[in-house]
Amino acid sequence: MVHKFDAIVVGAGGAGLRCALELSQHNYSVAVLSKLYPVRSHTGAAQGGVGAALGNEEPDNPEWHFFDTVKGSDYLGDQDAIEIMCEDAVEAILELEHFGLPFSRTPEGKIAQRPFGGHTKNFGEAPVKRACYAADRTGHMILHTLFEQCVKNEVRFFNEFYVLDLIMDGDICQGVIAFDLATGEIHVFQAKATMLATGGHGRAFSVTSNAHTYTGDGMAICFRRGIPMEDMEFVQFHPTGMRKLGILISEAARGEGGILRNREDLENIGSGKDGFMGALAPTVKDLAPRDVIARAMYNEIKEGRGIEGSGDTGSDYLYLDLVHLGAEIVNERLPDISHFARTYLAVEPIKEPIPVQPTTHYAMGGIPTDIEGRVLWDAKNKVVPGLYAAGEVACVSVHGANRLGTNSLLDIVVFGRRGGKDMVRYINEAEFGHITGEPDGFIRGEIDRLQNGGGTEKVVDLRPEMQNVMMVNSGVFRSKESLTKARDTILELRQRYQKIGIQDKNAYFNTELVEAIELGFLLDSAWMIAESALHRTESRGAHSREDFPERDDEKWLKHTFIHYEADSKVKFDYKPVTITKFKPKPRVY
Amino acid sequence: MYKIKEGMLAWILHKITGIAIVAFLIFHIWSMSKMSKGPEAFNAVIETYKTPLFRAGEVLLLGGVLFHALNGMRLILGEFTAWAMKQHKLLVYLTYILAGALFLVGAWFMWRAEG
Amino acid sequence: MEVTVEIYRYDPDTEESRFDTFVKEVDPKDRVLDVMMAIKDEDDGTIAFRKSCAHGVCGSDAMEINGLNRLACQVLVQDLKSKRIRIEPIRGMKVLRDLIVDMDSFFAGLEKVKPYLIPAEPAPATERLQSIGDRAIFDDTTKCIMCGSCTTSCPSFRWFNQDFVGPAAFVKAHRFIFDSRDGGNEPRLEILDDKDGLWRCHSIFNCTDACPREIHITKAIGDLKRYTVVHR
Amino acid sequence: MSSRGSSAWLLQRVTGALLFITLGTHFYLYHYFMGPGMWGFDSIGFGATDLATLKAMMESNPEMAKYYKLAHLFAAPLWKVFDVTFISLGTYHGFYGIKAIIDDWVTHDGWRSVANWVVYICGVVLWVMGIVAVISFNPELF
Structure with missing residues (x-):
């Protein structure tokens, strides 16, 4: 079946919907394609808040937000994009309020704000209340x-x-190929402009806060079509995932005053006294950025100060102490995470600390775009006409080497909106192209191979192997040795993936087939992550090389672009970081 | 089969007792209109009211009426106060207990009264 | 511990349904979703069900577990207090395959109550002000994730008539009607006061019991009933 | 207030609450008073006659004792008003309840309206029967 729309949005999370909303305000035909129902999207799992210098609770300023984001990004973020994001933030948040978003309120009735990791006043002086929130369901x-x-x-x-593939007419994007889960039919969607807002790739790792559906689809689709990926080595590990499950305990828990505790600190539970972060980041303590805390936690565990004292970063854990906050704050401002703790760990956070360990959380890297959301062919800013990306799948780059809490929700609303506006401009000028040949031929072949190829490898064997090797070898700490192992294992798994076979032959809701397709996308993402991480021989933000522990601005103050060359072969090129106001400095908190 | 929880059982009983009461209402008004036609008609109807089967039915009806009335009050309370909504399970059990207790007293009284 | 899992199967090609039984060794702390994924991975790859976030915020995996509507990712095996786990699709909507039901009709039903802010006044330059108290009035109903557990647990919907507007749509209506910023109640009350509207709620509390977000739905519906009586 | 569903819903609650009171009174009168009891409402002059006359009549003709009691109540204007109210509340509440059940069970629009009309007509007929019985009862025994 062939459909024709002026614009297509792939993915119905925050970025996709914000973009669709922008487009719907004009007289163009718009379709949103999602492999889920829109309200199932992973944006819904974000808890703590969305950053904007509204200054409702105390004086604040978009420039301070700009500075914090640059510093948080370990100076890898492009400052022109960050400045735009922080300035657009105020308007974007007020607009959300006008759309009806039920923000929590200050006593004066304004949008309430709370402190969040890495957000400070006056260029690093002290934590500031910048995260606009709706309880812990922002x-x-x-x-x-x-x-x-x-x-x-x-x-x-x-x-x-x-959506499984792009329709490319030479260099120009003409739409997408989509697989209807309900019927198993392949549909061709022709469009003048296509927005990819498909989210990240957290499921490439074994412990993750991400949804099962977070499988790097958009990145892999573009990569296979020759579009490079930017800064794929930067994967954020959130400090407070629930032990073993990886389910997120929002940074809002520490924003409200929660404290991380190790084994030597157990008698201070409920006292409100500083924990180990007090010594490591004296100004912001437990509200240091996520990469800093995740590394500190790994070190605590490695040195035997985990709660079990085993030194094993896979199974050992620490405590997040909310006891001193009291029932009122825990129940009213953090109701959902208290509920998670009660349901999944049988822990009552008002009385006991919550067992936590770092969990894979966010992809800073992704499809390279400019500040209007246009996808780039290369490091020299050559645009892919008709193709846009926004949200976690994209790399503008506003998060650089490490994203600050609350900036992901901000990213989706700001750049979803900007992308939508530029698409309107583009649709106005562009004509529908011609689709020649069988645009869906490749996908039909792939699906046929998976379903009827008689392969013997199983998704269930390959997937955990990929997830474990990535978690252990391409996780919080990395080295040449571990990354080589990760890369080689992934390449081997990619070979085995060619021989995958599935049991389910049914056309309707063939979820086994979907999982097999997702695994293919994940393997591509994992490959890009491992290769890029191996390539970057420095430590910056979330990327911590044990063999290169220092940041190396001379050599590496630049974005990496990874290109697909051939099976198991990639090549890199680089794009300089845009620096406007804030010159790189050592990053201390 | 969906599990029948407190509120649902009370609802089913409310409907059954409601139908039973309406059935009796029809009979009652019909017989009453006959009774009012004079002493002979009255006594003829009274005879049927005195049969053991009818009297057993009447006692059962008392139970139905008590439950329906009290459960109805619970529902009204619930629709008009947040407190009753939050305590609905407790109130369902209270309805059973109160209706049961009143039924025992009333049934004894009725049986004795018209013996 | 060892559990016996019975999973409802429906094949849209043959239009036949059955229960498949699996005996699995599980950890009591496993989620029912974990058990189902293990069965899919190890025993029968053809079982179809929806899943996404796996911690109760996306609403994909609403199903009837041991006779009650629950999210499979929110129920631990130990919570069931039973060695027998019977899993069925949520009822009242068309089953498309195995545990997957037609949610299109459900979402279309929600749209009837105009589930979006209809501003009472044009937007000011800054945010609209709303007191903490006014915000609290509808806090409970903002938690809805549209999983469909409530509506499909309600006898008025699943037993009788799928034209019934249903608890989920009432929750959405409540969220906007009691929002001090909203001014679009006329068209919503039209639907709520319809023959298939509020008045077919009999305070059965199945919805409240089924809600994975612990929204007090029956109370919200009570609020709407009183509001409708006063404002119509 | 329109007559869609909201007023009917409210009326069902109001009649329900009033029935709670009137049915209690009815039970007392026609089961306690008609049975062994003599003392209560009549002693403050709500019956068709005074209690002494009633007692004398009952003793003179034991066969007719119950009928006299009934007449004592039924013929009194106050209890006529009460019974008319009670019958109206009861038939309305009861038959509206049946209609609500039909609205649930009968999904076909045509059948639903047929069933509702049957219920409506039955309700009105029964109500008229009851009212006529109460109003027309005038035996002049006393």
Whole structure:
């Protein structure tokens, strides 16, 4: 089946819906394709808040936000993009409020704000209340509010349509190929402009806060089509995942005063006294950026100060202590995470500390775009006409080497909106192209191979192997040795993937087939992560090389672009970091 | 089969007792209109009211009416106060207990009264 | 511990349904979703069900577990207090395959109540002000994740009539009607006061019990009933 | 207030609450008073006659004792008003309840309206029967 729309949005999370909303305000036909129902998107799992220097609770300033984000990014973020994001932030948040988002309120009735990791006043002086929140369901409320507005504007949704490929006419994107999960049919969607907002690749790792559906689809689709990926080595590990499960305990828990405790600190539980972060980051303590805390936690565990004292970073853990906050704050401002702790760990956070360990959380890298969301062919800013990307799948780059908490939700609303605006401009000028040949031929072949190729390898064997090798060897700490092992294992798994076979032959809701396709995308993402991490011989932000522990601005103050060359072969090129106001400095908190 | 929890069982009983009461209401008004036609008609109807089967039915009806009335009050309370909504399980059990207790007293009284 | 898992199967090609039984060794702290994934991985890859976030915030995996609507990712095996786990699709909506039901009709139903802010006044230059108290009135109903557990647990919907607007849509309506910033109640009350609207709620509390977000849905519906009586 | 569903819902609650009181009174009168009890409402002059006359009549003709009691109540204007109210509340609440059940069970629009009309007509007929019985009862025994 062939469909024709002026614009197509792939993915119905915050970035996709914000973009669709922008497009729907004009007289163009828009379709949103998602492999889920929109409200199932992972934006809904974001908890703590969305950053904007509204200054509702105390004086704040977009320039301070700009500085914090640059510093948080370990100076790898492009400062022109960051400045735009921090300045657009105020308007974007007020707009969300106007759309009906039920923010928590200050006593004066304004949008309430809370402190968050890495956000400070006056260029690093002390923590500042910048995260606008709706209890600990900020992402949920953003997702639902945007969906509601799309419903109001009668946006056309194709739910459970899994986009598997781009339609390229030479250098120009002409739309996408999608697989209808309900019927197993392949659909061709022709469009003048296509927005990819498909999210990250957290499921390439074994412990993750990400949804099962977070499988790096958009990145792999582009990579296979010759579009490079930017800064793939930077994967954020969130300090406080629930032990073993990886389910996120929002940074808001520490924003409200939660403290991390090790084994030597057990008698201080409930006292509100500083924990080990007090000594490591004297100004911001437990509100240091995520990379800093995740590394500190790994070190605590490695040195035997984990709660079990085993030194094993895989199974040992630390405590997040909320006891001193009291029942009122825990129940009213952190209701969801308290509920998680009770349900999954049988821990009552008002009385006991919560066992936590770092969990794979966010992809800083992704499809390279400019500040209008246009996808780039190379490090020299050559645009892919008709193709846009926003949100976690994209790399603008505003997060650089490490994303600050609350900036992901900000990223999706700011750049979803900007992308939408530029798409409107582009649609106005562009004509529909010609689709020649069989644009869906490749995908039909792939699906046929998976379903009827008689392969003997199983998804269930390959997937955990990939996830474990990535977690152990391409996790919080990395080295040449570990990354080589990760890369080689992934390449081997990619070979085995060619021989995969599935049991389910049914056309309707063939979830086994979907999982096999997702695994293929994940393997590509994992490959790019391992190769890029191996390539970058320095430590910066979330990328910590034990063999290169220092940041190396001389050699590495630049973005890496990884290109697909051939099976098991990639090549790199580099793009300089845009530096406007803040010259790189050592990063201390 | 969906599990029948407190509120649902109370709802089913409310409907059954409601139907039973309406059935009796129809009979009752019909017989009453006959009774009012004079002493002979009255005594003829009274005879049927005195049969053991009818009297057993009447006692059962008392149970139905008590439950329906008290459960109805619970529902009204629930629809008008947040407190009753939050305590609905407790109130369902209270309804059973109160209806049961009143039924025992009333049934004894009725049986004795018209013996 | 060893559990016996019975999973509902429906084949859209043959239109036949059955239960498949699996005996699995599980950890009591496993989520039912974990058990189902293990069965899919190890025993039968053809079982179809939806899943995404796996911690109760996306609403993909609502199903009937041992006779009650639950999210499979939110129920631990030990919570069931039973060695027999029976898993069925949520009822009242068309089953498309195995545990997957048609959610399109569910979402279309929600749209009836105009589930979006209809501003009472044009937007000011800054945010609209709303007191902490006004915000608290509808806090509970903002938690809805549209999983469908409530509506499909309600006898008025699943037994009788799928035209019934249903608890999920009432929750959405409540979230906007009691939002001090909203001014679009006329069209919503039209639907709520319809023959298939509020009045077919009989305070059965199945929805409240089924809600994975612990929204007090029956109370919200009570609020709407009183509001509708006063404002119509 | 329109007559869609909201007023009917409210009326069902109001009649329900009033029935709680009127049915209690009815039970007391027609089961306690008609049975062994003599003392209560009549002693403050709500019956058709005074208690002494009633007692004398009952003793003179034991066969007719119950009928006299009934007449004592039924013929009194106050209890006529009460019974008319009670019958109206009861038939409305009861038959509206049946209609609510039909609205749940009968999904076909045509059948639903047929069933509702049957219920409506039955309700009105029964209500008229009851009212006529109460109003027309005038035996002049006393």
